[in-house]
Amino acid sequence: MNPFKEFRTVPDASSFAPVTLITETAAMRPDVFGGRAKCLQRLIRLQMPVPTTVALSFDAVRGIARGQMPDIGALMAPFGAAPLLSVRPSSLDPDWGGPGAILNIGLCDASHASLSASLGADVATKLYLQFIQIYATQVARLNPDAFHFDVRGGISAVRSALSAYEAEMDEPFPQDPAEQLSEVLRSMARTWEGTSARLLRQAKGAPSDAGLGLVVQTMAFGVGPGESGAGVIQFADSNTGAPRITGRYLSQSQGREALAAATGAIYLTHDTRGSSLEDENPAVFARLKAFGQIARTRLREEMQIEFTLSDGVLHIIDAVRVPRTVRAAVRIAVDLAESGIIPRDEAVHRIDVQAISAMLHRQVNPDAARDLILRAIGASPGAAHGKVVLTAEDAQAAAARGEAAILVRRETTPEDIRGMHAAAGVLTQRGGVTSHAAVVGRGLGVPCVVGASGLVIDRRGGRVIAPDGRVILAGDTITVDGFNGEVLAGEAPLREAQLDDAFQTLLAWADASRDIGIRANADTPRDARIASTFAAEGIGLCRTEHMFFEGDRIGMMREMIFAANSQERREVLGRLLPTQRQDFIRLFEIMNGKPVCIRLFDPPLHEFLPSDRAGMRDLADGLSLPLADVMARVEAMSEYNPMLGLRGVRLGITVPEIYEMQARAIFEATVAVSRDGLSVTPEIMIPLVSARREVQLVRGQIDAVASAVRAQSGVEFTYRLGVMVETPRAALRAGDIAQDVAFLSFGTNDLTQMTYGLSRDDAGRFMPAYLANQVFPDDPFHTLDLEGVGELLQIGAARARGSHQGVTLSVCGEHGGSAQTIAFCRKQGFDYVSCSPFRVPLARLAAAQIAIRERSSFPTASGKYL
């Protein structure tokens, strides 16, 4: 649900007349009468030939459902004597569902007779029969089987239908138009209040008190003498948003029959494939084109118009916004702004932030055939195909061979991260949208399907068994669709991300309007390139851990862990230095002078040690140590709660050689790129700080390395030192800490874990139950907990600024890219948020919308109505 799709409470809502003839000047508001009623009034104001229409307000319809029928005589007065009418629903959002339209109300023996004279007997009889059938089944709720009468039966079929009605109802078919209308209104009102309709619309995000309005309109017949018919026209392509007239017209039809008709409907514009309205009735076509232009300019939107010709006379029955894909929405908004019809800010404001995610990733081609293996939870958007691998190691091996792999696991753990990095897609048997696989997948931009509980993984057998019994061997190719959670056999055709010109234009406008920075969390050159493509203003969080896991680096890390003393540690780390320096050079080059914030080594060292006996034996061989020594060291280094153990700055202080090496690599990389003419001021971030003294100690260490590198290279450079605020204490003591640093970046993932006393890796076992019982309104790892974690951000930011006016404040972590977090951070005066690369465009757009909303109040239509 779009959280902004709210209307202000109306203090004078009750002052609207519940039943109102729609005129140019009648009081008519969408939150009182619904979107359709409001749109019809707009068409009337634009002088379009809309038949006489009366609107019933939400309150009026609620009254009807409770048995309070309005004065039907008064309601029908505007329609003159013996009118024929249609009734259509008019809720706030048509996506919420509602009763179908009912046409030709008022048809009875008497009007049938007069209609036979004006439209011809066949047409009149057909309309009467259809009306009796609709009325009997939709309004009186009679068994449809009793009303299967063929229209070719003519008047005798009508008589049979009338008899059938009387037989079922014990009373004759109502001949009074007022009675028919009353019953239609009552039926529609009650349908809306029914439990199933209520559940259905609430599932789509409707509030529990969503109202239904109704519009009663004089029938414009598309049947009868002369040129009569009905059609639908629009002026922009629903798929691409490009200017293009599409639609259908069907002679001798009513409503939207033209769209559904198998044969007989014609094109609108001149078309080599068949006849068209433009050719056959150029005057009417020209008037429709003119109406489209007026609607576009005056309603400031691309509209789809429903029209009827009655004996050559054009009526505009209804209009809705052109249905559109997100790609089309972007193109239409940009075109309207470029035409000067809406301001750029409004174009930016119109786009649904979440929806654009679909444009950023590859998708399974929607037109291609799908060989579905299973359907589970789409947890990280995008589609990918590759060969099935069952271990992280195999995924890395495949990546090394240049092959795309889909990593299939029961669930993923931190040990699998390298494999996930290497994989094209991930499929897990367990977990939900906040599982490890899901969170990491989104962070990496790796398509991910989770919770495939019907899947059997036979790792030893090197195969998986699908819910339908199909066996997929390791090495077989499958496709995962992280949008809808589908897993397909073979290599499904993919459609690339749709970063077209309109998208780029829109985001450029968004950047002009937003007032908070957006950076990307990027650990690898690949991440950095994506960040750069999406115009991130820098890297807000570069985690350096992965740099120690790759290839033979982990071997060196293990050697370092087993080193006897500081000198030996330095020696081993010295061998890692050149590759690490190269890592940073690549990042600096890709980011081309934009800031890069590098977090120093964070994980506990035991993550680098093997956990099984075989791995320990290998390690013992490699280090020429007794196995018992290796096992003893591994055991000694294990921790009860690694999250709360010897990691981050604690490691930096107790094993200072690692940070020294990293600082040297960063500074040497800075020097290297500066020799190539690139000016870089690296940002170095200390993780897991809880006391100011930690910062001071590490700062002394890093300053010394900087001085040494300056002296050795003869190149001057500066750097900015900061901390990652992940412990509640660091937030509380931000006033102290800020005095020693250039920036504070709030790591909301860990901060949430510590504020709740809740490990994300372990929360999965009860979080679903907690959300179901509304113990937590949202998963705090998914939606930033403003009341708890947010208050710590607020306290931290205020104290940091209080003691160090110019300190840079930011948020990095899963939450960083969400509109809610951005709005919160902006209000607290944060300088930027940093999020996973694929969220950067969403964040740029969301940030712009928040800024725009603060200074403008654009209408916030969504769904079909204006």
Next chain:
Amino acid sequence: MNPFKEFRTVPDASSFAPVTLITETAAMRPDVFGGRAKCLQRLIRLQMPVPTTVALSFDAVRGIARGQMPDIGALMAPFGAAPLLSVRPSSLDPDWGGPGAILNIGLCDASHASLSASLGADVATKLYLQFIQIYATQVARLNPDAFHFDVRGGISAVRSALSAYEAEMDEPFPQDPAEQLSEVLRSMARTWEGTSARLLRQAKGAPSDAGLGLVVQTMAFGVGPGESGAGVIQFADSNTGAPRITGRYLSQSQGREALAAATGAIYLTHDTRGSSLEDENPAVFARLKAFGQIARTRLREEMQIEFTLSDGVLHIIDAVRVPRTVRAAVRIAVDLAESGIIPRDEAVHRIDVQAISAMLHRQVNPDAARDLILRAIGASPGAAHGKVVLTAEDAQAAAARGEAAILVRRETTPEDIRGMHAAAGVLTQRGGVTSHAAVVGRGLGVPCVVGASGLVIDRRGGRVIAPDGRVILAGDTITVDGFNGEVLAGEAPLREAQLDDAFQTLLAWADASRDIGIRANADTPRDARIASTFAAEGIGLCRTEHMFFEGDRIGMMREMIFAANSQERREVLGRLLPTQRQDFIRLFEIMNGKPVCIRLFDPPLHEFLPSDRAGMRDLADGLSLPLADVMARVEAMSEYNPMLGLRGVRLGITVPEIYEMQARAIFEATVAVSRDGLSVTPEIMIPLVSARREVQLVRGQIDAVASAVRAQSGVEFTYRLGVMVETPRAALRAGDIAQDVAFLSFGTNDLTQMTYGLSRDDAGRFMPAYLANQVFPDDPFHTLDLEGVGELLQIGAARARGSHQGVTLSVCGEHGGSAQTIAFCRKQGFDYVSCSPFRVPLARLAAAQIAIRERSSFPTASGKYL
């Protein structure tokens, strides 16, 4: 160090004359001139015959060390012509060390001649020789080997000494008393400023700028004609504090020689063992007794008086507070108050809180011979002997047989807690004062020695090897002394805790003065009995976990974990209910109507599962399940960070049957004791809360159980529901949560872990380095972190009171008993603190002292000086 031993900064300290003759009216303050100078002035005011004394201030002595010697002529003027003088140190606290006294300054050829006339040649020569020796070695710092001259050598020995001096110094022995005095002063001043003296006193808690004063006094000779001699007298027993005159007098001696003399010294009071001052010189004895009485009354303290008889004339040289054990300190303070000499509050205020810990535990009899095996860190006070056991299971088995056991482990883990409960004492090879063993040991009141790094534990061989190579077999008896960290062979004789009448009286007075409640953390009937003995006002934290580990209960817990559904879980828990109910009945009975706050089940369920293959096989047998199923379940339940996982209220909500059973057991126990006439309002505490809704859900559950028990029993009762505030979020949201509860108790252990992002179990690997580098000023698990965790307490307390005026606030956890925590909680308006039972007396005393300090300003002497 006593944190209260502070003197206010003196704005006019510089206005004191740096060299001052001590008179009744001279300005003389201990923080300017030191404690000895001040005490001498007091004696003078009491009209005691104190020889002429001049005091040098701290500033004067600092000046001397820098080479600024005061005007020696002016300094010596009050002593008349050719004086003989002593110089003694006068720092703020004599425990900080300092130079030794130097007597007979001014002895030279000339004074030797006149002294030979007045005192006799032998005496004068002996004094001169001794002075030359002291001066040469202590002041001129010459090699003592060069000054070994026998006093029986008479005047020729003096000449040899003078020659030796001149040979070593290239100048003659100074014959000018002023020069001698200058050199003595300079030597003492420089010694004080020396590095080793500085380190030594700082180790004893002296501030870095601690000053040394000096007192220069006319010598009263205890040698010479008539009745001459010197002695020391006191009127209260140093060991027990009981009224008793003790001391020694030695004819023809100076200073404190009587105390050191092997022979010749006599008793003071009439004594069947030998002669006494009372018998030999009843007049002097009577005067000394009178002086003691005056000192006691007017100085409001039991003093030890140093006196000299010079030819029958009594001089009072010095007086210090009677040296005393803590037991004596309590008795003396109580006696003074009961004599009306000091107010009760002052008596309470005088006792060092930490020191009384020694009275609460058994101690190795200090007079007994000790067969020392090793000396390590005394981490939990008390002494115990028992048979060596090497596993927690063996400790439990020994306890079951009624045998005392000493559990010897490399280090302890949570799995050892039951073993520690069962053991009489604990010895670990690793860890420091905040290790698991230390913390748990203190909590349980089990004597504990940790960090015995020289110990080799050969578990398979069933033996341990001492650092000296001695082999101790499992089953051998050893004694651990948790006060001083000693481990002794065999069964050393123990002295019981000394909870004498004076102690009880003092604590009763403390209770009358304190204004914050003190409860005990007590999990077992044994704990509760100790709590009751120490007059805790209730149980503030009863952890119920252990109730599920004992005996065959763990088997039922495992069955419960493997239950297929809620019905099966209820069935298994139903079998635990009677024993659990009995647990609560015993606690209620022991606490006899005092409040008992029961924390509902907290640990993760996987703690109840076996961790090794053998245990899993046993479990599979017991449950008739395939081993693979058991292993799969154990694996599925393991957690990355158990501290942050599925435990506490999260378990209460997702597996509600456990809390239901516990609530039923509590209520049925309440009903049972009420039938025996005991009125109990149980307090039920929910652990690990982070959101209000958690409380509401559990409350609904417990209310339902209460209603059911009321209906079934026909007995009315009430209960109080509260939460344990352990997560930072609970503190921040205390305003919400307080609306649904009767009390909030802050669990500062877990709150510290989460605020710092630091697991206590894992902190040991870097905490020593952190403390050594002063990254943290104190171990936050030992000393409450007021800046971080304390602020959360403050926020939580203020918000809770803000939304629920009458809500009860408390702190439970390791920190609860410390004076610093009590002072903080009292200031924040907390109702009580709860601490381990053995800390209760300390907490009562500390709380009283804090309250007393707020309304009175008693002098805060400690050490020897007044």
